[in-house]
Amino acid sequence: MSKYWSPSIQSLVPYTPGEQPQVEGLIKLNTNENPYPPAPGVARALRDFETDRLRLYPDPESAQLKQALARNTGLECDQIFVGNGSDEVLALTFMALLRQDKPLLLPETTYSFYNVYIDLYGIQARHVPLTDDFRIDLSQYRQPNGGIIFANPNAPTGISVPLDDIRSLLESTPDSVVVVDEAYVDFGAESATALVNEYPNLLVTQTFSKSRSLAGLRIGCAFGHKDLIEALERVKNSFNSYPLDMLAEAAAIASLEDEAYFNDCIERVIATRQWTTEALNRLGFEVLPSHTNFVFAAHANLTGAELMAYLRENKILVRHFTKPGIENHLRISIGTDAEMRALIDCLKQHPQMAD
């Protein structure tokens, strides 16, 4: 704290991202990174990029990437926004659309960055509890609101809601914006992008960090009615005209051009998730039904903190949240088959583990 700080930031509690240790030999299952490399075309696009062009500013509109996303989704370019990772897209969304007079509705347990944005912008919010089995029940969001945001699948639970429930929600709240954060949607959930042409109050955000293995390049996007996208463009152009750099744009386009590779990686992650879930069940874990590249699991006899410390000692990083209600769960990213075998083998060594 310092007398020089803006008063509004004195009480700010920033988001804490998962650790990015610069240590070799760790099995890193703590930040939901994809275990497989980006599409081979990404390496080619970067290798072929003329470095001399970096002296120029990027296209502030990222038009070529929007065109590639338009081909990919069937939407128009003016229904598409891109930014420096989906966190930036979300930060701009909160500013552009969710700072309203009525309270924002969001799940009590969800991506914890939402509450940071709420504090940053001084947004009034109402938190809706999950069901006892950790699901988002969208029927509970039918109350006066200045906007609704949730992750689908939800984080850190991994559970998704069906598209029909989202459709009903959109119809029940036509005067406010519903933001569906689909960071993990490619791993088995239904995308609400299919509803963008029908509902002017729907904004869907996605990321290239997880399913497209490009976390290191920071590419996020949003899909919605052109009026919602215009709001995001206005705020982006009032914040940073060129959020997406030339290499990130080139890599993103190359990734979108290889759907076969994309689908193959997804299938592999889902297959690994399947057997990992079964193996964890056999060890006495309750594992929530995941449509993501992670599982959220709690053990009958051991606390989340105990398990995380035990795994850490054995050079395996997982994520643990101290929030009441989920403090006994671990969020375990789906790595390669070898990494998940190492995880299961390590857990089997624990003296209190059944198998």
Added chain:
Amino acid sequence: MSKYWSPSIQSLVPYTPGEQPQVEGLIKLNTNENPYPPAPGVARALRDFETDRLRLYPDPESAQLKQALARNTGLECDQIFVGNGSDEVLALTFMALLRQDKPLLLPETTYSFYNVYIDLYGIQARHVPLTDDFRIDLSQYRQPNGGIIFANPNAPTGISVPLDDIRSLLESTPDSVVVVDEAYVDFGAESATALVNEYPNLLVTQTFSKSRSLAGLRIGCAFGHKDLIEALERVKNSFNSYPLDMLAEAAAIASLEDEAYFNDCIERVIATRQWTTEALNRLGFEVLPSHTNFVFAAHANLTGAELMAYLRENKILVRHFTKPGIENHLRISIGTDAEMRALIDCLKQHPQMAD
């Protein structure tokens, strides 16, 4: 405008960046890009980068880049902040440090993005006129204030203020933050980074876009007392944990490692600026004394709008601002010698041009 927008953004007027036309054969002197490519080490760093690592998140602290900047400046890592271009660094600075109860002081004519941030965050501001010869007179900033920001050298005038004047200003306003935006400082002005260890209320921002030819990769930084840097880190971590991507960080580090190339490019730009200024003078232009990679020039017989249109017809892009007081000036980026010869030759062809 839409009923879904946050009320606060309905009246926002975004910043308009210079055109980035996707047309071949234009001479582009409108966005102050460096005419020379990035250091050769940048191409090597990008070529040697293992693309597979892009599946991982970057280091949210960008520690290696901060270390390189620490070596470069003699400052400590906790006195250094990095972001996605200096526009993002400035956007976070306005949020973290300049949203105060008292008015922010800034020049009436300066980088026009400052006024966009002022609107975006609802900051109260007082604009101080330039002198009749377009200089910033820092003695006029000795009045109650909640912060001061100016560009040094100033944009779009190109004129710099001496370090002693900045020192006096810092001493006259010990309770508020003075932000010196040094986007162009490397082209001949004195950097206030030399004062960072002395004044806890000084924040200096810089960019890799101009003097380091990396506009395409979006890298900005700030230097100041660790308490000011902490404020920026808090806001950054409440907005986007990973603003700088892996390739941008690698390129920035490679650029910092080649000071000989850096100095050579700077010298070439300054030499070209010198003869271009003389040639423009001979054509009847008044050219302000520039310490940047552009010149700000007005012609005795022709308006800025006329000249811009004439050059545009001849495939030469320059920047023109319609703001009263500078509406007859053109901002002309310093390109290669060949580009500037083409500019001068083109101007000579104008029927109303003396030579």
